[in-house]
Amino acid sequence: MSKSYSSGKKKASREMRRRRRACMVWLERGMIAFWIIALAGGIGTAVYLNVPGLKLNRQLHKAESLMEVSDYDGAIAHYQEALNIDSTSVKAYQAMAGAYWNKEDKSSAELTLQQGFEATQDDELLQEYCIYMLNDAVADINAQSCTFETLEKCLTVLETSPDNTEVYSPLDACYEWLIHTEDENLFTSPSEGETYFEQYVKALQRMIRVYQQSPSDSLKNEIVKYATIDRDLLWLDVPKITEYQELLATVQTIGTNDSINSLSACLEKAAWAQEYFAAAFTIFESGEYAPIRDFIQEDTYISLRDQFMAGTTEYWSGQTYIPVSREKMKLMNADGAWTFAFADFEEYPQTKGVVNLWAAIQQDDGVQRICISYEPEAVQEDYYPHTTLEFIYLYSNVKINGELVPKMNYRFETRVATKEGTTTQLIGDWGGANEWTTTF
Numbered sequence: 001m002s003k004s005y006s007s008g009k010k011k012a013s014r015e016m017r018r019r020r021r022a023c024m025v026w027l028e029r030g031m032i033a034f035w036i037i038a039l040a041g042g043i044g045t046a047v048y049l050n051v052p053g054l055k056l057n058r059q060l061h062k063a064e065s066l067m068e069v070s071d072y073d074g075a076i077a078h079y080q081e082a083l084n085i086d087s088t089s090v091k092a093y094q095a096m097a098g099a100y101w102n103k104e105d106k107s108s109a110e111l112t113l114q115q116g117f118e119a120t121q122d123d124e125l126l127q128e129y130c131i132y133m134l135n136d137a138v139a140d141i142n143a144q145s146c147t148f149e150t151l152e153k154c155l156t157v158l159e160t161s162p163d164n165t166e167v168y169s170p171l172d173a174c175y176e177w178l179i180h181t182e183d184e185n186l187f188t189s190p191s192e193g194e195t196y197f198e199q200y201v202k203a204l205q206r207m208i209r210v211y212q213q214s215p216s217d218s219l220k221n222e223i224v225k226y227a228t229i230d231r232d233l234l235w236l237d238v239p240k241i242t243e244y245q246e247l248l249a250t251v252q253t254i255g256t257n258d259s260i261n262s263l264s265a266c267l268e269k270a271a272w273a274q275e276y277f278a279a280a281f282t283i284f285e286s287g288e289y290a291p292i293r294d295f296i297q298e299d300t301y302i303s304l305r306d307q308f309m310a311g312t313t314e315y316w317s318g319q320t321y322i323p324v325s326r327e328k329m330k331l332m333n334a335d336g337a338w339t340f341a342f343a344d345f346e347e348y349p350q351t352k353g354v355v356n357l358w359a360a361i362q363q364d365d366g367v368q369r370i371c372i373s374y375e376p377e378a379v380q381e382d383y384y385p386h387t388t389l390e391f392i393y394l395y396s397n398v399k400i401n402g403e404l405v406p407k408m409n410y411r412f413e414t415r416v417a418t419k420e421g422t423t424t425q426l427i428g429d430w431g432g433a434n435e436w437t438t439t440f
Contacts, residue, residue, distance in 0.1 A: 056085045060092060063099075072103040090122050097132070106136055117160075130157045130164055137170045146177035148191065148199045155206050162214035171222055179226060184233045187240075188328070197240055201247055208250055220255045227251040228259050234331045238342070241271050241329075259336035262315075266338040269315040270329060273342075276300065277324045280355050284374040284389070290431060292391050293410055296370045301357075305370065309359045317341050321373075324355040345375045345386070352377045360392070367408055369394045386417045391430075398429045399436055 063078035079096035082089055093116030100109035113129035116122070133153045140150040151174040157167045179200070183189070187197035204226050211219045227248060236244065248264045283291050295301060307313045308322055316322065317332065317339040327350070328343035345354050358371035373390040390413040397404040412430040416423050428436045 056082050056089060056092070059085065060089075060095065063095065067095075067099060067102075070102075072099045075099045088120050090116065090120055090125060093120070093125055094128065097128070101132070106132070110136070114160075126161060130161050130166075133157045134166060134170060137174075141170060141173045141177070146174055148178065148196065148203065150174055151178060151203055155203060158210055158219075159206065162210050162216070162219075165218065168218055168222060172225075175226060180230050182231065184231070184330075185235050188235050188237055195237065195240075197236065197244075201243060204247060204251070208254065211254060223251060224255040224257060224260070228257060229263065229331075229333065230259075232333055234333075235343075236329050236331055238270075238274065238326050238329050241267055241274065245271065257336075259333070259338070262336060262338045263331070263333075266315040266331065266340050270340050270342075273316065273324060274326065277355055280324075280372070280374075281326070281353065284353065284355070284376070289389070289391070289412070292372065293393075293431060296372050296391065296393060301372075302370065305357060305359070308357065309361050315339050318359075320359055322357045322359075324357070325351050325353070327351050345383075349378060349383055351375075365395045365406070365408075367395055384418050388415045388417070389413070390415070396428070398432070398434050400434050 059078045059082035063075040063082065066072075066075040066078065076096060076099045079092050079099065082092040083096070086092070093112055097109040097112040097116070100106075100112060110129065110132050113125055113132060117125040117129055134157055137150050137153040140146050140153075151171075154167055154171050154174060157164055158171070161167075178196075179186075187195065187200065189196045191199060204223065207219065207223050207226065211223060245264065245267045248260060248267070251260060252264065280292065280295055283289065283295065304313070308316075308318065313322070315338065318341060323342050323344035325342045325344070325348065328348045330341055330343065330347075332339050332341070342354075343351065344356070345351060354375045356373045356375070358373065360369040360371045362369050370393040371390065373388055375386070375388050379385065390411075392411045392413075393408065394411060395406060395408050396411065397406050398409055399405075409428065409432055410430040412427040414425045423439070425437065425439045428434075428438075
């Protein structure tokens with residue numbers, strides 16, 4: 001009995017241990033399954049939370065919530081986060097531009113739409129960008145504060161969307177404000193380091209480039225309109241003559257009219273005058289005046305003098321003398337026919353010097369007088385003392401062996417004007433064998 005009992009007890013003990021091991025196995029398997037399920041759920045949640053589209057929508061939703069309470073800066077920050085997630089989100093660009101517009105930061109709104117179009121090539125963004133720019137330009141015009149910056153906005157739309165016909169109305173308004181004005185100093189006025197002339201040239205060049213890529217009758221007419229200066233008087237810096245000529249020459253390859261043709265020819269004549277009289281300036285500025293005698297005897301100089309006296313100096317106007325200076329000139333328009341005149345000393349006292357061709361309509365013993373004068377740069381900011389050097393070839397008396405003998409000769413006068421009066425030194429038979437000097 002005892003042996004049987006002992007054997008049964010051992011058997012029961014082994015069964016108990018077996019069951020405990022089985023229980024531990026199931027427990028371990030259950031724990032593993034639990035952690036597998038938990039880990040899978042966590043990964044799934046993480047993946048869900050990091051899906052780009054969902055992240056983008058969360059940022060847009062947060063931004064929209066801030067827009068509702070007018071926290072535009074906060075909304076912009078979330079829109080930027082949205083674009084960091086997806087740089088091609090049209091919705092994010094549109095909404096971000098709206099946030100900038102609501103906070104009255106128009107330039108940032110327009111820039112956002114421009115960058116959005118560049119990143120997405122989305123036509124809707126392009127159209128919205130053009131609307132923003134044109135609305136901004138129209139606001140300037142309506143506020144009577146049209147500037148070349150306003151024109152810049154219109155040109156940006158033209159370049160971005162050449163087929164946008166809505167741009168022509170504000171372009172016309174800009175022309176009326178900026179070009180068809182009575183400001184005779186428009187082209188010589190400074191503007192942020194440039195003159196308005198330089199801004200005008202750049203604007204017209206931009207129109208021309210658009211036309212060359214996308215020609216249309218509407219744009220051709222606009223270019224011709226901007227090239228037509230409808231005013232009576234306009235000052236221009238002389239160094240800009242060549243640039244203006246080149247601009248008009250390009251315009252004429254697209255379209256032209258009588259006024260543009262006349263202005264172009266006028267500038268060509270002015271450029272010729274500058275080139276021809278450069279030699280005279282060199283002589284006068286050297287202080288060695290003797291070569292001026294040969295200069296005024298040249299066929300070109302005499303022909304120009306005769307034309308001036310006859311009133312046939314094409315495109316070049318003057319009264320008793322024609323001034324030639326190298327800084328300023330005025331363009332004058334009479335019903336589309338242009339003439340020019342260089343500024344004299346009184347019109348531009350800051351000049352570096354003025355040469356004057358005189359219409360001395362007087363003959364001596366059948367010989368026509370020839371006269372040229374030079375007014376050098378002022379020695380002080382004040383007009384006085386003002387010096388004039390005058391050189392005349394005329395028929396006058398010359399002292400020969402104590403006797404006055406009439407003959408053709410050169411006379412050189414130096415006049416110095418002060419507030420108190422004028423002192424003149426006269427050299428008769430200048431450069432001749434019987435040269436004489438007197439002062440009065």
